[in-house]
Amino acid sequence: MRNEGFRALGMRRLAAAIGYAPNSIYNAVGDLDQVVLRVNARTLARLHAAMQAAIAPDRTARDNALALADAYLVFVAADPKVWSLLFEHLAAPDQPFPDWYAAALAEPVGLVDAVLAPLVTDSGERRRAVATLWAALHGLASLSTSGKLAVLTPDPPRDLARLLVGRFLG
Known part of the structure; x- marks a missing residue:
């Protein structure tokens, strides 16, 4: 997954990589959707920790919001293929997330809130602001990691993110 992206993820390859039979994974975790949710929950925990580390109590809320965008x-940028799994593959989008996954997602979103x-x-209004900023930063990050941001602008993603958050909160 980390080297080849989501399209390379399969139960047989995963089983071979960790030395288990595919049926063992199915029995322990469930189907591939459940594996993806577990990976995503760990990614969200890592994201939350990175964002938490960016906040400083002696800064203004606006400066902390800019620091969150930077983080x-x-x-x-450090792990684009694993990050992309958060949005590339949603297990049964018409079904609610399990409680443990919803809790993992709530951590970084709650930090922004x-x-x-x-x-x-x-x-x-704040709930909508969080969703708007999250979606906008996701789009910026997605264009940046795919190399397509350069089609729109030569500006670095960090400068654009800071412009976005600054103007939004301005």
């Missing part, structure tokens, strides 16, 4: 882009709370005091 997100650094995280994505907490940082924006002093700037966007209405909880409904």
